[in-house]
Amino acid sequence: MSGNFQLPEPLSARRIVVAMSGGVDSSVTAALALKSGAEVIGVTLRLYDHGEAVGRKGACCAGQDIRDAAAVADRLGFAHHVIDHESAFRQSVVEQFADEYLAGRTPIPCVRCNMGPKFTDLFAIARDLGADCLATGHYVRRVEGAQGAEMHRAIDPARDQSYFLFATTRAQLEFLRFPLGGMPKADVRAIASSLGLGVAAKPDSQDICFVPDGDYAGIVTKVRPGAVxxxxxxxxxxxxxxxxxxxxxxxxxxxxxxxxxxxxxxxxxxxxxxxxxxxxxxxxxxLAVSSARLSGINRLATAEEWGALGPLTAKVRSMAKPAPARLDGDRLVFDTPEYGVSPGQAAVLYADDRVVAGGWIEETASAFQG
Structure with missing residues (x-):
């Protein structure tokens, strides 16, 4: 098994808290942490229980997923805690999701979840538990650079999740570890299988965890009845x-x-x-857009590094191809017109494979001459 936690030696004297969703990725992350020799504590946040109610697999942190995480911890022999965050998740993610749609925007609740319950709250929990780091199963690489920890794309482009982690702060990145970022998914499943973990063949989570069958409108009307x-x-x-x-x-x-x-x-x-x-x-x-105004800009490159980064590219949707662009104050300016730029989505800037900044798209400037 591979996976580098980049902790001071000896690892046997270290404690790693692992965020466990009940899927194969976080389960293998826990196994890699245990293999390093450190003490491991698994933490699962109970965020949403709709998956349990409809018997839907892969709903992320619903009833069956929590049981799967507990079963992995039991088999591998480390402590596992479940913490109820359903109320906080509803307020900071689900209700915000509904309000964004009602405002004519296209939200990304997975980023909001990472910014809130999954990172901010888990950070506090991990520190309370005396952890040396918080490890997650995200497919992204943490690289030690001259100015501190950097975030880079995963080696498997089909699995890369760096777009969804753009709001991770530099301080958070120092504490985080992503041992799967240098591995293809096939290797992750092979590790789970070799350890006899019941989640080895568990399907990946699909869609947004709290949106059954992709019915976004149904969630909005349920959360904000009479608003449509x-x-x-x-x-x-x-x-x-x-x-x-x-x-x-x-x-x-x-x-x-x-x-x-x-x-x-x-x-x-x-x-x-x-x-x-x-x-x-x-x-x-x-649909052609020449620039976009961003809010909540998070810079992961230092001021000293920024001028030497070279050409930048920006992704304006999770599945979009990175486009040449530059950041001028709070405006993202595209070298050539970009299409499908939607308020509510994120714009994430890269220098080669490194995430250097990102923010929320607030408004766009049209390049249409018609």
Whole structure:
């Protein structure tokens, strides 16, 4: 087994707290921590129990997942604690998710969860337990640089989760360890299988943990009943082309589901005006964006490093290809127009494989000349 925890020797005198979700990744992280010789304590936050209610596998920190985490700890022989954070999770993640959709934005609850319950709260718990570090099963690499710990993409690009961890602070990164960032997923499952862990073949979590079957609108209407109203779908000049069932059903760049026929070219959602309860549509060219204003910018490169970073690229969606860009104050400026840039999403900047900054997209500047 591989995995480097980068702790001072001897590891037998160290204590590692492992965040355990009940999946194969966090289970193998715990096994690697135990193999290092350190004392291991597993911690699972009970965040949401909808997966238990519907019998859905891989709901993350629901009933069955907690039992799976406990079974791994029992088999490997280390302490495991379950801490109830359902109320805090609802307030800081679920309700914020609903409010973002109602504001015409496209939220990323996984980042909010990492910023809140998973990192901030787990950090406090780990320190209370006297841990030397907090280890997670995220696929990202922590590299010791000249100015301290750096965050780099995982070696497996299909598994890289650095986009979702952009808000990790430099202080948090010093305390965090990501032993899976240098491993392909096949090796992780092989380790779990060799140890006889019941989660070895457990499917990866799909979608957002608290959204059953991808029904985002259903969650919004449940959390904020009576807040969704039908309204107009208008073109770039404000002419009404059709009606919508509620702005929560639409995101920037969406083409399907508009139910507007007889147009000369396909229409896309260009922006959403929550104040007017309008969905604005236009041709694909109208999606072109020259820059975006960011909020909550987190810089993982020091001021001394920033000027020597060289060319930067930015991802504006988790599955987007990084695009050449630069950060000018709070504005992310693209070298060439970028498409599908949606308020509510994150923009994450990279210098080669290193995450150097990131922030929340608040508004965009159109590059459309039509």
């Amino acid at each position: 109203h039908e309204g107009a779908i208008v073109d770039l000049e404000g002419r009404e082309l059709g009606r919508h069932r509620g702005i929560i059903h639409y995101t920037v760049g969406q083409r399907r589901g508009l139910e507007i026929g007889g147009m000369a070219e396909p229409l896309y959602v260009v922006r959403i005006d929550a104040a007017k309860n309008e969905v604005i549509v236009g041709p694909r060219a109208a």
